[in-house]
Amino acid sequence: MNVLLVDDELNARLALRGILEENFPEITILDECKDVPEAVKSIHKHQPDLVFLDISMPGYSGLELLQFFGDSITFKIVFVTAYSEYAINAFELSAVDYILKPVKIDALERAIKKAKESVNTLEILKENLANNQPQKLALQTGDGITFLNLEEILYLKADGSYTHFITTSNKRITVSKRLSEYERLEQLGSFLRIHRSHLINYNCIQKFLKQDGGTVVMENGDMLSISNEKKQALMDLFSKSRM
Numbered sequence: 001m002n003v004l005l006v007d008d009e010l011n012a013r014l015a016l017r018g019i020l021e022e023n024f025p026e027i028t029i030l031d032e033c034k035d036v037p038e039a040v041k042s043i044h045k046h047q048p049d050l051v052f053l054d055i056s057m058p059g060y061s062g063l064e065l066l067q068f069f070g071d072s073i074t075f076k077i078v079f080v081t082a083y084s085e086y087a088i089n090a091f092e093l094s095a096v097d098y099i100l101k102p103v104k105i106d107a108l109e110r111a112i113k114k115a116k117e118s119v120n121t122l123e124i125l126k127e128n129l130a131n132n133q134p135q136k137l138a139l140q141t142g143d144g145i146t147f148l149n150l151e152e153i154l155y156l157k158a159d160g161s162y163t164h165f166i167t168t169s170n171k172r173i174t175v176s177k178r179l180s181e182y183e184r185l186e187q188l189g190s191f192l193r194i195h196r197s198h199l200i201n202y203n204c205i206q207k208f209l210k211q212d213g214g215t216v217v218m219e220n221g222d223m224l225s226i227s228n229e230k231k232q233a234l235m236d237l238f239s240k241s242r243m
Contacts, residue, residue, distance in 0.1 A: 001116065004046065005032045006039040006062065007054040007080065016052060016080065016103055023105055024112060036060035040068045048075050050115050055081040078111045139165065139175050146173050150189045154218055155200040156182055168204065170220050194226045194234060202237055 003020070007013045013032050020027050030046040033039040035057055043051065055062040062079065079098040099107040137153075139146045148165065157164040158179035165173040179199060185191040186199075193199040200216065207217040214226035216234075226234060 001026060001049045001112070002028050002030050002046070003050045003052060004030055004039065004042055004048040004075075005052050006034075006036070006057075006065075007032075007052075008034050008057040009054075010034075012054065012080075012101065019103060019105060019108060024108070027112070036062065036065050036068075039065060043069075043075060050076050050078060050112075052080050053077050055079055076115045078115060139173055141173060141175055148173065150185070151201075153185075153191075153201050154204050154220060155198055155222070155224065156185075158197045166218075166220070166222070168219065192230070192234060192237065194224065194230045196227065198224045200224065202234065208234075208238070 005013050005016055007016070013034075017029055017032070020029060030048055031042045033042050036059065039051070039053070042048075051065075053062045053065060062081070065077075066073065080101065080103060081098060082101045099111050135150060137148045137150065139148055148167070152167050152169070154166045154168050154170075156179055157166060159174075161176065161178055163175050163177055163179045163182060165175070167173070179193075179197070182199060183193055186193065190201055190203040191199060192202050194216065200218065204219045205216045206219050206221075209215040209217065209223075213228065214231050214234075215223050216226060217223050
């Protein structure tokens with residue numbers, strides 16, 4: 001893969017270059033840039049496959065790089081950053097990888113592997129950033145990638161190391177990630193994990209049943225149990241919605 005390094009700190013660029021050159025012979029570093037304007041020119045000139053991009057830089061932030069490319073984005077991005085957990089969640093939900101400083105080899109291995117295998121989803125990232133928080137998920141499935149609006153999600157169901165997304169149109173989308181990896185949805189929309197096996201869109205609850213310890217009936221008729229420790233959290237949400 002041909003890559004570009006973008007970071008305003010020289011030592012950070014040198015450190016990343018050293019790790020890449022020493023451990024990843026399949027990587028060719030085309031150029032280094034200290035800011036977004038330099039990166040835009042270099043990307044047009046070198047046409048890299050992958051850009052390692054810092055977020056917090058003077059002038060333009062790394063997030064603003066995409067604004068210069070319209071619909072002609074042919075490269076992938078891995079964020080190399082010490083940025084906030086909220087922002088990192090947003091990028092990960094858009095299927096764009098990130099590594100935290102100081103950079104570790106195992107994190108680079110994961111990011112490079114993901115960049116090689118994944119479909120480019122930077123258009124989804126652009127849309128999410130324009131809305132200040134994610135509006136879509138990019139779900140990697142066995143036969144490709146599915147883009148799903150958050151409001152289309154009815155609930156998520158755990159199945160060992162897999163998660164099934166059940167949509168409002170009653171479709172099932174299966175991804176090879178555990179349900180715990182999607183708990184961040186609770187920070188981004190109307191979602192609550194009500195049980196070790198279920199994370200729901202509580203706007204799609206049709207009915208709450210008190211029997212058998214507590215059950216919710218979703219809009220498609222599916223009945224999902226509520227764990228005792230989550231029952232109060234769900235009742236609090238019901239109370240707020242009536243205010």
